[in-house]
Amino acid sequence: CEWVGLDDRVRLHHEDATAMSFAPESFDRAYMLHVGMNIPDKRALAADVYRVLRPGAILGIYDVMRVGPGELEYPVPWASAAAGSALATAHEYRQAAEAAGFRVLEERDRRAFALEFFARMRERIEAAGGPPPLGLHVILGARAPEKLRNMVAGIASGAIAPVELLLQKVGG
Numbered sequence: 001c002e003w004v005g006l007d008d009r010v011r012l013h014h015e016d017a018t019a020m021s022f023a024p025e026s027f028d029r030a031y032m033l034h035v036g037m038n039i040p041d042k043r044a045l046a047a048d049v050y051r052v053l054r055p056g057a058i059l060g061i062y063d064v065m066r067v068g069p070g071e072l073e074y075p076v077p078w079a080s081a082a083a084g085s086a087l088a089t090a091h092e093y094r095q096a097a098e099a100a101g102f103r104v105l106e107e108r109d110r111r112a113f114a115l116e117f118f119a120r121m122r123e124r125i126e127a128a129g130g131p132p133p134l135g136l137h138v139i140l141g142a143r144a145p146e147k148l149r150n151m152v153a154g155i156a157s158g159a160i161a162p163v164e165l166l167l168q169k170v171g172g
Helices: 041-054 090-100 110-128 136-140 144-157
Strands: 027-033 053-066 101-109 159-169
Touching: 027 041, 041 053, 041 090, 053 090, 053 110, 090 101, 110 144, 110 159, 136 144, 144 159
Parallel strands: 027 053
Antiparallel strands: 053 159, 101 159
């Protein structure tokens, strides 16, 4: 965070999200953005996030989830092959969260938003004659177009979609 002048306020940690080093009840808010698709054990994930949150804390999740039947073509942004993907349904996320002690406050399927977002992104890239200097393609590497095309096809087919979950830790 030094390069953006936030090193005095932000500390980044790289560790196992199912066995974090933080003390219990360390945080009053948390979010997961495109994390769960890479973690097979959703119950362990939910349990450890629950452990590090204070009572009443809110957890926001925005992950690509299984929403219908159908096979995905790989690679996708989070996995090069099916063996590396830990996609689950929103129902499985809710079950894991509720087993940990969370209350589900809200669930939103963001399929329409994602399709519109990627259509606009494609239009901007075509109009500009190529991608901007910074963007998803930088993070995703040389196979970015294929990964994004496969993901968008999965969203369009109804097999997957980004889903937002808003959870609250109940109890202590």
